[in-house]
Amino acid sequence: MPYEMLNVEFAERIATVTLNRPEVRNAFNEAMIAELTDVFTALNTHDEIRAVVLAANGAAFCAGADLNWMKKMATFSDAENRADAKRLANMLAAIYRCTKPVVARVSGDVYAGGMGLIAASDIVVSVDTARFCLSEARLGLIPATIAPYVIRALGERASRRYFTTAEQFDCATALRLGFIHEAVSADELDATVQKLTQTLCSNGPSAVRDSKQLVQDVAGRVLDEALLDDTAERIARVRAGVEGREGVASFLEKRTPVWRD
Known part of the structure; x- marks a missing residue:
């Protein structure tokens, strides 16, 4: 099915799901959450697909939640807020539970909820200029729905620090902490992702x-x-x-x- 917030392409047994809201640094709203949940659930039924690449258009990979969406959520009732939060949790679970290996192609900065997207992925390849931040505490929020995935990927000790300080950290730190698997130059990003997906498809x-x-x-x-x-x-x-x-x-x-x- 066609998507408004995503580009989905199929080639050589690989599905590429690309976040396509570059004008807002690929921040997600309720529509993008629904589309990501739908596409990752649907990919489970495609036996011809051997791996999935999660990518993004524009300068940033994902800035987390759309601020206009968050402003609207502030007016929700408790029941509406809980339902909305559960939809976000289900989206992350759909990526994590996808039966195909998911390779995150990180082409730029990753903030807040975007950290959950790559933490739910199986393999993460990032440009070496990307910056990472669990920025929720700056806004008086907590990274609750992404926590199960980020803590698994980042580790409890580092999560204690970055959840509470909301500090930005660079790609070298993300690599050292094991949050990403490879850090490469922008010129090497596509070739590195392609090599990994070809390896997955050979198994x-x-x-x-x-x-x-x-x-x-x-x-x-x-x-x-x-x-x-x-x-x-x-x-x-x-x-x-x-x-x-x-x-x-x-x-x-x-x-x-x-x-x-």
Whole structure:
């Protein structure tokens, strides 16, 4: 379906979802939230798509929430505010739970709610000039809906600092803290993202999907017998599956697996 706030393109098994409100630094409002939720939910049904790139037009990647939208929210009733906040939470969950690996292509500054977008992504490649900021406290707000994703990506210790100080930090700091995976020059951004998506597409599609789910399911769990049994059951199931058998056979027979055709 056509979108007003996004550009969505498909090429070579890759879907590219581009935020397209450059005039407001790609700040999101209720319409963009609805469109992002819709597109990331819909992508789960596209078996031909192997990876998703989340990108943005303009100088900034995302400035967070649109201030005019936030001003309107101040007039909402408690029930309306809760419903609106839940829609934002559902959007972030749709990105995080997308069955395809999501690569964030960060081409500029990322503020507030925009930090949630890239924290919910699986791989983040950023231009080395980008700046990052959890700016909510400056406005008397808290980064609540993005917190589950940002704390996972940034870590508890760094989150304590940047949630409370609302300091801006540079790309080198984001890389050091593990919030992003790669920092490259603007000239290298597209090539780096393309290399990553090609790598994702060369792997077994079910294995990629299940590996993403594995991390989400195992992270933070107690290392007990239940976890040992769970992981053993998973690998046993995959070994006996069509893709697992094909992968091992193609390696031993020195041929290309069928999913690369």
